[in-house]
Amino acid sequence: MSDSGWDYGIFWDEIINQLQHEISEQEFRMWFDRLSYLRASESIIILAVPSNFYRDQVKARYQSVIQAKLHEISGRDIKIDFEIAKMPDKPTKIIPPAQPSFSSPPPEHVSPTTTSVHDQIREPEQPRREIRQAIHPLLNPFYCFENFVIGDNNSFAANAAVAIAKNPGRAYNPCLIYGGVGLGKTHLLQSVGNYVYQASPEKKILYISMENFTNDFVQSIKEGKMAAFKARYRSVDVLLIDDIHFIQNKNETQEELFFTFEALFQNSKQMIFSCDRPIADIKDISDRLRSRFQRGITVDLQPPSFETRLAILKKKCDLNKLYIPDESLTILCEAITTNVRDLESGLTKLQAYAELVSKEITPQITRQLLKDFLVVSSQKNITLDTILRTVALYFNMSASDMKSKRRTRAVAFPRQIAMYIAREITEYSTTEIGLEFGGRDHTTVMHACGRINDRKKTDPTLEPLIQDLLKKIKSEGTKS
Ligand code: ADP
Ligand code: MG
Numbered sequence: 001m002s003d004s005g006w007d008y009g010i011f012w013d014e015i016i017n018q019l020q021h022e023i024s025e026q027e028f029r030m031w032f033d034r035l036s037y038l039r040a041s042e043s044i045i046i047l048a049v050p051s052n053f054y055r056d057q058v059k060a061r062y063q064s065v066i067q068a069k070l071h072e073i074s075g076r077d078i079k080i081d082f083e084i085a086k087m088p089d090k091p092t093k094i095i096p097p098a099q100p101s102f103s104s105p106p107p108e109h110v111s112p113t114t115t116s117v118h119d120q121i122r123e124p125e126q127p128r129r130e131i132r133q134a135i136h137p138l139l140n141p142f143y144c145f146e147n148f149v150i151g152d153n154n155s156f157a158a159n160a161a162v163a164i165a166k167n168p169g170r171a172y173n174p175c176l177i178y179g180g181v182g183l184g185k186t187h188l189l190q191s192v193g194n195y196v197y198q199a200s201p202e203k204k205i206l207y208i209s210m211e212n213f214t215n216d217f218v219q220s221i222k223e224g225k226m227a228a229f230k231a232r233y234r235s236v237d238v239l240l241i242d243d244i245h246f247i248q249n250k251n252e253t254q255e256e257l258f259f260t261f262e263a264l265f266q267n268s269k270q271m272i273f274s275c276d277r278p279i280a281d282i283k284d285i286s287d288r289l290r291s292r293f294q295r296g297i298t299v300d301l302q303p304p305s306f307e308t309r310l311a312i313l314k315k316k317c318d319l320n321k322l323y324i325p326d327e328s329l330t331i332l333c334e335a336i337t338t339n340v341r342d343l344e345s346g347l348t349k350l351q352a353y354a355e356l357v358s359k360e361i362t363p364q365i366t367r368q369l370l371k372d373f374l375v376v377s378s379q380k381n382i383t384l385d386t387i388l389r390t391v392a393l394y395f396n397m398s399a400s401d402m403k404s405k406r407r408t409r410a411v412a413f414p415r416q417i418a419m420y421i422a423r424e425i426t427e428y429s430t431t432e433i434g435l436e437f438g439g440r441d442h443t444t445v446m447h448a449c450g451r452i453n454d455r456k457k458t459d460p461t462l463e464p465l466i467q468d469l470l471k472k473i474k475s476e477g478t479k480s
Pocket of ligand 2: 186
């Protein structure tokens with residue numbers, strides 16, 4: 001961050017990167033070699049230029065295109081302004097990758113294999129490509145293939161993603177990755193983006209969540225900027241849209257996405273979408289869009305097996321330089337079966353404990369810390385019916401109340417707690433839980449779990465209540 005607290009340096013680097021591919025080399029050198037990023041405030045980037053003449057020329061030629069690009073990259077309205085200043089000797093700004101193991105295909109692009117006469121007469125300066133930042137502004141560099149552990153649960157999806165990254169637009173197009181929360185959809189989507197970004201710097205990659213795509217669409221209509229919106233999405237080489245289930249019920253966004261799809265598909269531009277369920281289960285989506293999503297390859301992510309969970313934890317320990325004894329890792333993997341995100345939070349708990357209390361992590365401490373998650377073998381007998389009945393009894397209700405359509409708080413809260421517990425301690429999917437709870441949709445179950453998780457943060461009485469219920473449920477489970 002700069003002194004003002006705002007640093008848009010990475011956006012600026014990306015703009016320079018794009019411009020140098022869009023205008024001739026001569027033009028680029030003439031106007032951009034002597035111009036540099038100086039500082040920023042919330043909505044303005046100040047650029048240093050060597051003279052008034054220079055400033056006026058750059059303003060007239062490039063101000064609008066730079067501002068349009070800034071909007072495209074950052075999603076915000078950031079203006080540019082100029083200040084006459086002596087140029088620093090080296091205006092290049094290279095941002096090192098955050099992770100040493102940053103996913104990088106061989107960096108052939110850095111040293112061109114062919115040289116022309118023109119190259120030879122150039123002054124010996126740094127190759128211009130190095131101006132380009134090492135990290136794509138829309139992607140998390142941690143989400144790369146090297147940090148993704150492949151197991152039986154995800155190998156098809158991971159292999160498809162690697163094939164696509166190596167050959168975007170040609171291997172499998174479009175690709176739809178579906179799977180429950182925390183199973184690696186975003187990680188894989190962004191890995192493809194990061195890989196392509198390293199391998200082919202000239203390719204334009206756009207990663208966006210469906211929610212932000214929708215917001216951008218609505219905003220663009222409101223501001224009468226649909227032409228820019230279309231240009232933004234239809235000019236990319238790789239379009240990565242995360243969580244497309246968000247498109248349900250949004251007819252106009254669906255229509256726009258359909259046309260974006262057609263335009264990109266016809267030009268063999270790669271598209272990858274992620275979704276929390278199979279496309280067939282998305283309601284209120286137009287048939288033609290559904291058929292487009294299904295046109296290429298569909299791959300799924302399942303919860304990882306014990307062995308894969310252990311491999312993931314070991315990888316995370318390596319990456320974060322953490323030492324946690326194998327026995328504790330095994331306890332974690334036995335306890336947390338739901339998804340990788342939960343597994344990571346278990347590890348974070350252990351790490352925080354080690355850092356704050358700085359005690360050795362023993363199996364006892366691990367069990368103690370993870371008691372929310374622990375699945376003792378007796379729990380394997382626990383059925384949804386046991387959970388439903390035990391929670392109902394606790395709240396003086398009947399099991400049929402739990403299944404009823406009633407939504408008063410007196411019924412809704414116990415129902416949410418029961419769904420949350422079912423999700424935490426059983427292997428049932430949200431769809432199965434929803435069915436058991438009066439034929440509800442799986443999104444209702446996800447919503448219930450979210451509500452309880454949120455409440456746990458603010459309501460200190462909730463955790464003891466859940467623990468109490470867990471004890472009762474476990475003892476019921478052992479009886480059966
Ligand atoms: P989703 O988008 O499906 O909800 P994410 O991609 O956000 O899930 O994954 C949740 C977390 O789990 C991320 O931190 C991700 O890096 C990690 N993760 C998921 N799958 C794997 C895997 N196979 N190997 C390593 N980390 C993984
Ligand atoms: Mg995600």
